Amino acid sequence: xxxxxxxxxxxxxxxxxxxxxxxxxxxxxxxxxxxxxxxxxxxxxxxxxxxxxxxxxxxxxxxxxxxxxxxxxxxxxxxxxxxxxxxxxxxxxxxxxxxxxxxxxxxxxxxxxxxxxxxxxxxxxxxxxxxxxxxxxxxxxxxxxxxxxxxxxxxxxxxxxxxxxxxxxxxxxxxxxxxxxxxxxxxxxxxxxxxxxxxxxxxxxxxxxxxxxxxxxxxxxxxxxxxxxxxxxxxxxxxxxxxxxxxxxxxxxxxxxxxxxxxxxxxxxxxxxxxxxxxxxxxxxxxxxxxxxxxxxxxxxxxxxxxxxxxxxxxxxxxxxxxxxxxxxxxxxxxxxxxxxxxxxxxxxxxxxxxxxxxxxxxxxxxxxxxxxxxxxxxxxxxxxxxxxxxxxxxxxxxxxxxxxxxxxxxxxxxxxxxxxxxxxxxxxxxxxxxxxxxxxxxxxxxxxxxxxxxxxxxxxxxxxxxxxxxxxxxxxxxxxxxxxxxxxxxxxxxxxxxxxxxxxxxxxxxxxxxxxxxxxxxxxxxxxxxxxxxxxxxxxxxxxxxxxxxxxxxxxxxxxxxxxxxxxxxxxxxxxxxxxxxxxxxxxxxxxxxxxxxxxxxxxxxxxxxxxxxxxxxxxxxxxxxxxxxxxxxxxxxxxxxxxxxxxxxxxxxxxxxxxxxxxxxxxxxxxxxxxxxxxxxxxxxxxxxxxxxxxxxxxxxxxxxxxxxxxxxxxxxxxxxxxxxxx
Numbered sequence: 001x002x003x004x005x006x007x008x009x010x011x012x013x014x015x016x017x018x019x020x021x022x023x024x025x026x027x028x029x030x031x032x033x034x035x036x037x038x039x040x041x042x043x044x045x046x047x048x049x050x051x052x053x054x055x056x057x058x059x060x061x062x063x064x065x066x067x068x069x070x071x072x073x074x075x076x077x078x079x080x081x082x083x084x085x086x087x088x089x090x091x092x093x094x095x096x097x098x099x100x101x102x103x104x105x106x107x108x109x110x111x112x113x114x115x116x117x118x119x120x121x122x123x124x125x126x127x128x129x130x131x132x133x134x135x136x137x138x139x140x141x142x143x144x145x146x147x148x149x150x151x152x153x154x155x156x157x158x159x160x161x162x163x164x165x166x167x168x169x170x171x172x173x174x175x176x177x178x179x180x181x182x183x184x185x186x187x188x189x190x191x192x193x194x195x196x197x198x199x200x201x202x203x204x205x206x207x208x209x210x211x212x213x214x215x216x217x218x219x220x221x222x223x224x225x226x227x228x229x230x231x232x233x234x235x236x237x238x239x240x241x242x243x244x245x246x247x248x249x250x251x252x253x254x255x256x257x258x259x260x261x262x263x264x265x266x267x268x269x270x271x272x273x274x275x276x277x278x279x280x281x282x283x284x285x286x287x288x289x290x291x292x293x294x295x296x297x298x299x300x301x302x303x304x305x306x307x308x309x310x311x312x313x314x315x316x317x318x319x320x321x322x323x324x325x326x327x328x329x330x331x332x333x334x335x336x337x338x339x340x341x342x343x344x345x346x347x348x349x350x351x352x353x354x355x356x357x358x359x360x361x362x363x364x365x366x367x368x369x370x371x372x373x374x375x376x377x378x379x380x381x382x383x384x385x386x387x388x389x390x391x392x393x394x395x396x397x398x399x400x401x402x403x404x405x406x407x408x409x410x411x412x413x414x415x416x417x418x419x420x421x422x423x424x425x426x427x428x429x430x431x432x433x434x435x436x437x438x439x440x441x442x443x444x445x446x447x448x449x450x451x452x453x454x455x456x457x458x459x460x461x462x463x464x465x466x467x468x469x470x471x472x473x474x475x476x477x478x479x480x481x482x483x484x485x486x487x488x489x490x491x492x493x494x495x496x497x498x499x500x501x502x503x504x505x506x507x508x509x510x511x512x513x514x515x516x517x518x519x520x521x522x523x524x525x526x527x528x529x530x531x532x533x534x535x536x537x538x539x540x541x542x543x544x545x546x547x548x549x550x551x552x553x554x555x556x557x558x559x560x561x562x563x564x565x566x567x568x569x570x571x572x573x574x575x576x577x578x579x580x581x582x583x584x585x586x587x588x589x590x591x592x593x594x595x596x597x598x599x600x601x602x603x604x605x606x607x608x609x610x611x612x613x614x615x616x617x618x619x620x621x622x623x624x625x626x627x628x629x630x631x632x633x634x635x636x637x638x639x640x641x642x643x644x645x646x647x648x649x650x651x652x653x654x655x656x657x658x659x660x661x662x663x664x665x666x667x668x669x670x671x672x673x674x675x676x677x678x679x680x681x682x683x684x685x686x687x688x689x690x691x692x693x694x695x696x697x698x699x700x701x702x703x704x705x706x707x708x709x710x711x712x713x714x715x716x717x718x719x720x721x722x723x724x725x726x727x728x729x
Contacts, residue, residue, distance in 0.1 A: 031170070032169035032170055037100035037102065040151060045150070046265050051549065052098055061328065062262040064504045065432055065505045067506075068508065069506065072509055078585060079532055080584070082554065087107045087113075087577035088127075089682045090143075090577070094542045097146075102114055103117040104149070104154055106147045108143065109128075121592070123171075126601040130158070133692070134159060134182060137182055139187075141159045141182075144191065145190040145259075146190060146260060148191060154166040157191045163199060165224060184209045184213055188201070188203045195261075197222065201217055202217075202261065203215070204256035205256045211233040211249060211250075218306060233252045233253075233255050235252065243291040245289070258324050264329055264355070270302075271299070273297070273299075273361050276461070280462055282316065283407055283409070283410070283451060284454055288406050288407075294313070296316070298370065310374060315388065321364055325361050325428065328359040329357055329372060330431060334349075336348070358370075358431075359440070360442070363420070366380050367381050383479070384423060387402050415447075417446035427500065428502045435491075437485060439480065442480070443499050445467055445469060450464045450465075478500040479494070480503075480528070498519065500516075501515055502543045504545065509525050514542075514544065516571065518539060520533065520580070534582075536559050537559070537574045539573055539575070542557060542559070542560065558577070560575065560576070561575040619729040621710070623709075624709075633700070633702025633703070636699050645657075658706070664728075668729065672704075674724075676700050680696045683696075701716055
């Protein structure tokens, strides 16, 4: 039971949000499908119940650690699959949130589902309609890493640059607030955290948006009202404006904060990492002798005002080596071992408990520990092979680069380790308080990098790259490092062919980690020994979580498409987006759970709504496209689809056919709009939404023609309502 004061505060928050929802919609609230539960308060977010997973890494210190211990070293070998659910198509890197037995999952393209956590039965689904042209402005726009809970609201950050809130019990939209115009370069792949009632979000920013798109923003989590907005690119009266060496403001681009913040509620500080500028080689800006703040930095912001209290720049970056990843907050002694720690401050006080910020914040794979009160450098050490940072001055914390990796002219090749994919990347590690250990997934990669003259149209980053596994790794792409957070010593390292993905730790002494080959494993925290493993068939791309319902502990993880298969081409696996939940046999595996009604929420129904099949005004057999449209679609297919689906429709192994009974069996009885939405979201593979809407319409026309449907007098129209009125008979 929660304390009565928490309940009262939560109910007040929920009542305000729901009254606003009714006022905005002008209609009574929908019937709740999620059972009663205590609204989530700030106090609970900061100290969650052991059975809940309320934030991206469970807690705002980004530990990624569960205090549950029912599943442990001695019984983890008995884990069994409890249930699995398919997820929305697209680039899938979601994190399940769990509160009092209900699991909320953010799928690609702003599809959010509420699921009974024990049985896997869906309670409601929200599908946010996105603009047809979004893929023309934003690459890989459909990734949704996380959502947030507050009161009785689910708060998400939409691909088209809105912050929005849903009623957690019904899935109905409560409010939405536009942050920026998606056509002006602000791209979102990660959702908010909740810090003292504020929803804090960052974003990456395409060059066309200039510095205005590169911001961290706070909104009132109850109402959606914007509270503050902080630029990440120093400008105007910011004292670090001069660090850009006189580069005009309109040419200061791409410094984003595309991952997720951490928060210290005692210091009232938000911690967030930033990315490289564009172009990346500084010879294309004002030269390598400037800092270009605040790129590749840790920012500490006052939660109340958004003011940057301190910053620490990890390196001046020439090669897209972003430093946007999780900042782990730990109160601990600082006693780096000189035998393993390359760089340290000379005045560390023995025995003192520091408030530290630690982890691997950037692609170079360097473990870095700072004093999170002041931003003062304490110590740092490399993990995988890196040759970018030559040394870090212990007294000042300034990173000095290896001159061999700094481009001074165009066209010269430089060996850079790691390359632009890392090292580290969005795959996130964990901290275990049991063993005071950081567990970090990394990749053993180097690259040959060349700065390209801007006159040669070098793309956003102004460089070319050739990436390969480092020779000394003997073909082992993945490394999992266990590093003592106090001393910096390596406790153990585990190498394997497949790249490691995100992980969590538990009080059961376990590390749960997935990999790009589809394996999901439980390792012993002390030794790295594998105690249990299962192949899920597709790359483990989502962030795991562990939670408890009815006295039983569960572990959830999700799969999807990994974007770096070129490094391990022989590791064949699927690309299915699926959510899996595991537990011990005592959890009652095989129980269907209570049969509850289901609601499709949102402003536009998705293709899973069975009622749509009964509302067609015209069928495809009557001719719903023109011959010219199908001919255009044939050309688009040859250019964008034939490599996988075959020039004569002989699909590659594992690729679904687009003609014949298998195709018709999937789509017959559904709408042309369903087929259009699916095609636009998923094609071409790994780049859904990258074609103009007219070309997707033409592709649909061509597929219908290839399955025997006749051409008519009217072309397919891009209006969603019209497309959904057309049936595939």
